[in-house]
Each structure stands twice: as C-alpha cells, then as structure tokens.
Amino acid sequence: MLTAPAISEAASPSRGTALPSLIGLNREALAEHLAVLGVPDKQQRMRVGQLWNWMYVRGVDDFERMSNVAKGLREQLAESYSLARPEIVSEQVSQDGTRKWLLRLKDGREVETVYIPEDDRGTLCISSQVGCTLTCSFCHTGTQRLVRNLEAGEIVAQVMLARDRLGDWPGAEGPEDKTGLPNADRKITNVVLMGMGEPLYNFDGVRDAMAIVADGEGISLSKRRITLSTSGVVPEIPRWGEEAGTMLAISLHAVRDDLRNELVPINKKWPIADLLEACRNYPGLSNAKRITFEYVMLDGINDSIADAKELVRLLAKIPAKINLIPFNPWPGSPYECSDWDQIEKFADVVNRAGYASPVRTPRGRDIMAACGQLKSASVKLRASQRAAAGDVS
The missing domain is CATH 1.10.150 (DNA polymerase; domain 1)
Known part of the structure; x- marks a missing residue:
C-alpha cells in the first residue's frame, strides 16, 4: 500500500518581484x-x-x-535587478525519493519540475512551456492548453531552485529529508527537457537556457548529460543539433502512422518516415552519441510482438537506445499499462536485435510525478481563486 507522500504547501515564501531578473542572460x-x-x-x-x-x-x-x-x-x-527563483507553491516527496515542485512564475502561471534520484546520479526533469501545444492522447500535460513559452531565465531558474532545495551548491548542507538522494558530490548530474511543453516549439528560450546550464564556468553540466525530448518537430531537429548539440530523445510510441496520428497528433504534420530521416541526419550522431527513442507501453495498443519487430526494422542503421516506458495512469486516461510479461517479451525482441532497451522504472507515481503525469495543479486547484480575481482563462 502506498504511504501518503510528503506535501508542503507554500514551501517557500513568495519571492516574486517586479524587478527584472539577471538569471538567464548571457x-x-x-x-x-x-x-x-x-x-x-x-x-x-x-x-x-x-x-x-x-x-x-x-x-x-x-x-x-x-x-x-x-x-x-x-x-x-x-x-x-533580481536573482529570485520562482515561488514554490508546493513540494512533494515520493516514497521513492522523487521530488516534485509546483512553481509559480512572475505572472502567476505555474509549472512543475521533477527531481529523480538514483544511487549514483540525479536527474532533473524541467519544463519549457506553461501547458503544451500538443495533444498527445496518453499524456496528462497534453490535456492542459498552451499558455506561453517559458523565458530562458525561467528555465535556468528551475535548475537553480532545485539545486537550492537539494543543497547542490558548494558548501550547502541540503535538506533535512535526504530520502533517496544519491551518494554523490553533485545531486543533479543530468537534466532532461521532458517536463511540460514541447521544447522545440520554444527553441530560442530552451537553447539559450541550456547554453547557461552547460557553461563550463558556471553550472557546468556536460551537453552529454542534457537531453532534449521532442514529439517530432522535424524542421527544428537538425537546427537543435547544430546550435545546442545536446543529446536527443524522440517520443515515438508507435510504428504505424495511423496509430501515431492518434497517440502523437503532430505525426499528421511530420510522419514517421520524415521524423526518422531527420534522426539519421542529426548532427554528431554516432554510437557514442545515440538517440533515445521513447516508447510508452499501452496494453493492446502498441505492445504486440509485431510492433516490436517493426520498431527494430524502422530504426535500422540509426545509433539508438530504445527506452520502454510502462504507461503511468492519470485521472480520466483512456489507456492501461501493458502487462509486465508482455513488456518483457517486447524488450526481448528489441534486445536480440542489438538495441539497449531498458524498461524505465516508474518513479513518483504516488505524487503524479512520473512520465506523462505532469499537469499544473493550478488548473483545478486554484481555478476559483483566479476566477475571483477576474481571470477566467
């Protein structure tokens, strides 16, 4: 039985300010x-x-x-000027050590940031938009309409705030509750742009933010430890490789256009063949710099052995890793997760074809922090407050 997650409402006082921030400027x-x-x-x-x-x-x-x-x-x-971070509206700590922050930005809009600790590393999943312009049918974030892009400083500030909370600056002591924190000098070793939003639809802001995160005289996180995940904004993929040069992940989730049109509607604009061609031409692609293909396992939808074999065929000659993701349920979702036996059979087909195909262990499910579950709590939690203030958007 799941224990109740630790929840801290208004975990930090409002740090909002009318002054412009220096965070995010080159x-x-x-x-x-x-x-x-x-x-x-x-x-x-x-x-x-x-x-x-x-x-x-x-x-x-x-x-x-x-x-x-x-x-x-x-x-x-x-x-x-200001150096303020976003205000923490709530902080939740999962029983597995995953931490989720609901953050309020300077205009009152809110986004979520998730920290996923492991024994020797810690991954920070950050957001690039308030809401999302896409409507992927298996993703909770996709049920929230796009409000706006985040500024570069708001993206960098997520990393800085997480480092504040985790004690990840030199000489910092860290939180009293160290549940699940890695036994490493740096608590945040990896950053993934897999939170709210499609990062390639906020290209300039995300690029400028990651340049600061990767700067060797600052936060100094290697570009090989930064991964941008896209649903398939094909024209921007080569540009991202040229201008940003981070690792790349593709939210694939289907091997047929008709099904991917349903699961990832952007496929209607840029179908699988176009997406994979852009991947083959990704700048710097090599066995040392492989593309990760993310594939959510949906019971009876995309998890057959035939699907696994077609996946292997589609990715032929692309240096790749295939990340199988057990579907994480959310309220009102029309899908169920594949049976574990079926996931293992699917993974076996992929492994035998020579691809690394780890099955992503669900993390933070008890606090709705797992892959595909992020959605600003303000959408429902604070609707009455916004209505009272005259904002009915």
Whole structure:
C-alpha cells in the first residue's frame, strides 16, 4: 500500500518581484545591463565574470553576498535587478525519493519540475512551456492548453531552485529529508527537457537556457548529460543539433502512422518516415552519441510482438537506445499499462536485435510525478481563486 507522500504547501515564501531578473542572460547581455548602471567598459568583463560565478557557481540569490563586488555596485544591482527563483507553491516527496515542485512564475502561471534520484546520479526533469501545444492522447500535460513559452531565465531558474532545495551548491548542507538522494558530490548530474511543453516549439528560450546550464564556468553540466525530448518537430531537429548539440530523445510510441496520428497528433504534420530521416541526419550522431527513442507501453495498443519487430526494422542503421516506458495512469486516461510479461517479451525482441532497451522504472507515481503525469495543479486547484480575481482563462 502506498504511504501518503510528503506535501508542503507554500514551501517557500513568495519571492516574486517586479524587478527584472539577471538569471538567464548571457554574458553580453549582462555587460549591457552593467553599462546602463555606469560600469566603465574596461571593468565590464571582470564584473560579468564575478556575477556569473556568484550566480551559477555559488548559487547566491542576494547581491549583498557578492563580497568581491564593490558595495556601491551591489546596491545599484539590488535596486534594479533580481536573482529570485520562482515561488514554490508546493513540494512533494515520493516514497521513492522523487521530488516534485509546483512553481509559480512572475505572472502567476505555474509549472512543475521533477527531481529523480538514483544511487549514483540525479536527474532533473524541467519544463519549457506553461501547458503544451500538443495533444498527445496518453499524456496528462497534453490535456492542459498552451499558455506561453517559458523565458530562458525561467528555465535556468528551475535548475537553480532545485539545486537550492537539494543543497547542490558548494558548501550547502541540503535538506533535512535526504530520502533517496544519491551518494554523490553533485545531486543533479543530468537534466532532461521532458517536463511540460514541447521544447522545440520554444527553441530560442530552451537553447539559450541550456547554453547557461552547460557553461563550463558556471553550472557546468556536460551537453552529454542534457537531453532534449521532442514529439517530432522535424524542421527544428537538425537546427537543435547544430546550435545546442545536446543529446536527443524522440517520443515515438508507435510504428504505424495511423496509430501515431492518434497517440502523437503532430505525426499528421511530420510522419514517421520524415521524423526518422531527420534522426539519421542529426548532427554528431554516432554510437557514442545515440538517440533515445521513447516508447510508452499501452496494453493492446502498441505492445504486440509485431510492433516490436517493426520498431527494430524502422530504426535500422540509426545509433539508438530504445527506452520502454510502462504507461503511468492519470485521472480520466483512456489507456492501461501493458502487462509486465508482455513488456518483457517486447524488450526481448528489441534486445536480440542489438538495441539497449531498458524498461524505465516508474518513479513518483504516488505524487503524479512520473512520465506523462505532469499537469499544473493550478488548473483545478486554484481555478476559483483566479476566477475571483477576474481571470477566467
């Protein structure tokens, strides 16, 4: 029997501010803001380096703590800018150690971020949009309409807030409840763009955010430890490889166009053949940099041995890993998860063809944090509050 997950409502006080944030700006933009404050040209590079280190290496959220920055400049920065993270509306900790944060952004909109710990690593699943423009029939997020793209700073801030909560900055102690946290120096070792939204529909914001996350003089997460997952925005796939160069995952889920049209409606615009051709041409693709194909296991829908054999045929000559995902139920879902025996038979076909095909262990199901379950609680929980404020969207 599942135990009740730990839930903390309003886990942090509101940190909202009307001031613009410096989080998410690249070095050139930071220099421009410093110029506005009157910092001389010859000092700008040094000051940018100091700010970058304090924000992304040490994780400070208060300009006053930047001890090697001149006091007068610290005061100017505090009067003009913010380093605030999103407000934590609620924090839930699963019995397996998975953590989910419902975050309120500066305009009151909300997104979810999930941390999945393992023995030697920790993966942070971040969102790129409020809601989602797609309507994948097996995905809970797809039942929430798209509101807007996240800004680069709002994407980076999810990583920074998670590091705050996990004590993942140098010298930080971490949370009292260390359930499931990895025995590693860094608690967040991997970032996946698999949260709310289709990241390639927010290309510039996601690209700019990941450039900061991967920066070797800041958060310094290798591009090989960053994975973007797309439902198949074919024209943007090669561009992402060229401009961002992270690992790539494809939400495939079907081997026939008629079924994929139903499960992943974007397939009507870019069918399987077009999607796989873009994958074959993904910049940097090799056996050392394989594409992950995600395949949710739906009972009686896409889980036959014939489906497994066709999957192997479709992916021929593509350096790939196939990630089999037991379907995670959500209220009102029309699907059920495949039987475990059937999943194992499916995986055996894929394994014998030479593909690594791990079956993703469901994590965080008890707090609706598993794959395909994310949806802003504000959609229903806070509807009455928004209506009272005159916002009926």
